[in-house]
Amino acid sequence: MNTKFIDFVIRIKNASLARRREIVLPYSKLNHEIGKTLVKLGFLEDIKEKEENKKKILLALLKFEKRTPILAGVQIFSKPSLRIYESSKKLRDLEIKGNKTVVVSTNQGVMTGKEARKKGLGGEVLFAIW
Numbered sequence: 094m095n096t097k098f099i100d101f102v103i104r105i106k107n108a109s110l111a112r113r114r115e116i117v118l119p120y121s122k123l124n125h126e127i128g129k130t131l132v133k134l135g136f137l138e139d140i141k142e143k144e145e146n147k148k149k150i151l152l153a154l155l156k157f158e159k160r161t162p163i164l165a166g167v168q169i170f171s172k173p174s175l176r177i178y179e180s181s182k183k184l185r186d187l188e189i190k191g192n193k194t195v196v197v198s199t200n201q202g203v204m205t206g207k208e209a210r211k212k213g214l215g216g217e218v219l220f221a222i223w
Contacts, residue, residue: 097121102167102220105131109155109162120149126203127219128153130196134205136164136222168193170218180215193221 101124108116118124120142128140128151138154156163170177170187179187179197184206187195195206199216209216 096173098123098127098219099169099172101127102169102222105137105153105155106164106167108153109164112157112160112162113155114157115152115154118151118153120151123198123203124151127196130203130205131222134194134222165223168221170195170220177218178216179218181210181213184210184215184218187218187221191221191223193223195221 097119098121101118101121104116104118118128125140125142128137131137132140136156138156140154141152143150143152184195184197187193188206196219197204197206197209197214197216198219199209199212199214201212201214203219204212204214206218
């Protein structure tokens, strides 16, 4: 895993703060899985895979409520210099420390901390979103 997911999440946050309706993002399997998870959580309306100049891209539609973005902030946990791995029991502690939703990469795919706890899975804590 590399830093592509950090760029992906920060671009979504910046577009949200700039009140953009849609954003073009670089494609990777991890980015697409994170995008699907954000759609399930309600931070994005939709994410589509498109091909432009023989290159895959992702088109994300941001979600707004009364002209204010749903996405308020992001906190990155895992970085290339320091990977953060937590067990299913410790994921709850990360979510309790605020009204945040943790996104985790497990051996069964990218999911929220709540889903990982239900399945009894731990993994790499990618970021928290609120």
